[in-house]
Amino acid sequence: MKRLTVIFSLILMIVSVNAKTLIVYYSFSNNIHRVVTELQTQIQADILRIEPQEKGLDYAANNYAIGSALISDIRQNPNSESSYPAIDPVNVNLSEYDMIIVAAPLWWSNMAAPLQTFLFRYGSQMENKNIAMIVSSASSGISGVVGDAKRLIPNGNFLEPNLWIRSSQVSNSRNLISTWLQSIDYDNITSTTLIDKTTDISDIDIVVNVDEINIIGEFDSVSIYNIEGNKLLETNDNIIKTTNIIHGIYIAYFHKNGYQISKKFQIVAK
Numbered sequence: 001m002k003r004l005t006v007i008f009s010l011i012l013m014i015v016s017v018n019a020k021t022l023i024v025y026y027s028f029s030n031n032i033h034r035v036v037t038e039l040q041t042q043i044q045a046d047i048l049r050i051e052p053q054e055k056g057l058d059y060a061a062n063n064y065a066i067g068s069a070l071i072s073d074i075r076q077n078p079n080s081e082s083s084y085p086a087i088d089p090v091n092v093n094l095s096e097y098d099m100i101i102v103a104a105p106l107w108w109s110n111m112a113a114p115l116q117t118f119l120f121r122y123g124s125q126m127e128n129k130n131i132a133m134i135v136s137s138a139s140s141g142i143s144g145v146v147g148d149a150k151r152l153i154p155n156g157n158f159l160e161p162n163l164w165i166r167s168s169q170v171s172n173s174r175n176l177i178s179t180w181l182q183s184i185d186y187d188n189i190t191s192t193t194l195i196d197k198t199t200d201i202s203d204i205d206i207v208v209n210v211d212e213i214n215i216i217g218e219f220d221s222v223s224i225y226n227i228e229g230n231k232l233l234e235t236n237d238n239i240i241k242t243t244n245i246i247h248g249i250y251i252a253y254f255h256k257n258g259y260q261i262s263k264k265f266q267i268v269a270k
């Protein structure tokens with residue numbers, strides 16, 4: 001028989017509903033990718049990386065000729081889908097998210113073309129969502145990129161300020177990101193208490209046994225993160241094997257009907 005080690009629900013009486021965040025980004029030379037990787041250590045968010053359908057293109061070759069041509073096509077006819085380069089199919093349900101962080105490289109004063117393709121298709125589904133912008137350039141100012149986002153997400157609730165990270169600052173972006181998160185009031189914006197709408201998921205308990213945790217209650221899916229913010233797994237099972245998980249504090253994010261609650265639990269040393 002399994003030994004009951006910890007019942008954590010007792011100390012988790014407060015139900016706070018964390019708004020769910022999506023970080024959507026494109027990165028050609030991986031500066032934005034590195035910024036997003038750092039950002040992920042500071043907030044809980046799902047990640048969506050946009051990839052062009054045509055692989056192996058060097059957008060920077062010949063004085064950025066290919067990238068320049070793509071931007072030129074969009075500038076000439078921004079309302080036509082055919083102006084935007086094809087991207088790989090994406091699997092995202094935007095209705096799950098209250099906050100979307102758009103992280104974009106700057107190309108010739110504009111948003112990198114593949115990310116514009118994504119926003120051209122999905123921007124209208126971001127109505128009334130909080131939109132926060134991170135932009136990286138070598139040196140050019142970012143207002144054109146923000147302008148692209150506002151054109152492509154016409155009814156987004158854009159947060160200020162935007163975060164501008166020059167290429168030279170990428171390897172040292174930790175402080176820039178944490179200061180920026182404070183300046184947009186990220187914690188308050190993404191932590192709302194909607195008890196009336198969440199009562200149906202507020203009574204979930206986590207029972208930690210020796211080699212597994214049992215989840216009592218109903219939910220659509222649960223994501224388990226370690227304390228550093230790394231996602232270990234996502235499942236809809238009520239029993240999760242923990243044999244391969246080292247002891248420590250973990251956070252479970254339960255989702256149901258578009259709402260989310262988080263609960264901490266501990267796996268003790270065996």
Ligand SMILES: Cc1cc2nc3c(=O)[nH]c(=O)nc-3n(C[C@H](O)[C@H](O)[C@H](O)COP(=O)(O)O)c2cc1C
Pocket residue numbers: 026027028029030031032033059060064066067068104105106107108109136137138139140166167
């Ligand atoms: C096609 C292309 C055009 C660019 N145009 C500019 C520019 O006009 N001004 C600038 O400061 N940086 C420009 N850059 C540099 C990128 O904005 C910068 O290196 C950024 O950090 C790249 O992000 P990434 O590594 O995530 O792709 C350009 C880069 C490319 C590939």
